[in-house]
Amino acid sequence: xxxxxxxxxxxxxxxxxxxxxKCTYSDSASNYFPWYKQELGKGPQLIIDIRSNVGEKxxxxxxxxxxxxxxxxxxxxxxxxPEDSAVYFCAASRRDSWGKLQFGAGTQVVVTP
Amino acid sequence: xxxxxQSPRYKIxxxxxxxxxxxxxxxxxxxxxxxxQILGQGPKLLIQFQNNGVVDDSQLPKDRFSAERLxxxxxxxxxxxxxLEDSAVYLCASGGxxxxxxxxxxxSWLTVV
Numbered sequence: 001x002x003x004x005x006x007x008x009x010x011x012x013x014x015x016x017x018x019x020x021x022k023c024t025y026s027d028s029a030s031n032y033f034p035w036y037k038q039e040l041g042k043g044p045q046l047i048i049d050i051r052s053n054v055g056e057k058x059x060x061x062x063x064x065x066x067x068x069x070x071x072x073x074x075x076x077x078x079x080x081x082p083e084d085s086a087v088y089f090c091a092a093s094r095r096d097s098w099g100k101l102q103f104g105a106g107t108q109v110v111v112t113p
Numbered sequence: 114x115x116x117x118x119q120s121p122r123y124k125i126x127x128x129x130x131x132x133x134x135x136x137x138x139x140x141x142x143x144x145x146x147x148x149x150q151i152l153g154q155g156p157k158l159l160i161q162f163q164n165n166g167v168v169d170d171s172q173l174p175k176d177r178f179s180a181e182r183l184x185x186x187x188x189x190x191x192x193x194x195x196x197l198e199d200s201a202v203y204l205c206a207s208g209g210x211x212x213x214x215x216x217x218x219x220x221s222w223l224t225v226v
Binding site: 004006042045097098103104106 | 153169220
């Protein structure tokens with residue numbers, strides 16, 4: 001089955017700096033790659049996603065890149081703000097079972113003022 | 114639009130007792146999921162429903178866990194008897210709108226003592 005690895009497990013950045021989280025996946029049939037943000041005591045919230053027919057996607061300060069050949073994808077947050085502090089999860093799923101998300105272990109991001 | 118609703122938000126039970134969690138998905142979403150999230154880990158799929166039928170329950174510990182989705186809308190997840198290792202957040206999610214995006218509820222936090 002699919003295995004998703006996520007690095008780093010914790011990331012501390014100064015406000016205004018950029019944060020990058022990287023994930024690798026094992027199943028070459030995976031074609032949907034969402035990123036979720038989870039704040040303490042809340043459920044995961046989708047922040048951006050990318051499908052395998054696209055190499056990069058951007059939404060304001062957030063961008064995701066996908067390298068299908070290398071089987072890795074990354075989340076980039078620019079101009080970080082204290083409210084970006086949370087746990088971020090990457091995930092992957094296949095076209096024939098798009099809802100069966102395989103999650104990474106998560107990255108605790110701390111943005112210090 | 115209203116999000117995925119879950120209840121109760123918090124539950125503490127003793128081992129060998131039973132517990133039930135309820136989920137109301139986003140209106141119109143045909144697909145409903147139950148995920149288990151153990152502290153410090155990413156969510157793991159327990160069961161997937163399409164309307165009122167089970168699509169995938171391969172990761173559901175069927176000796177103690179059961180789930181149903183009567184009438185293809187609300188769903189209930191039951192654990193009986195509970196074990197200490199069942200302490201986790203139980204997340205309900207739904208999908209089926211445009212883009213096949215999956216939306217999570219706030220979760221039901223279970224502590225088994």
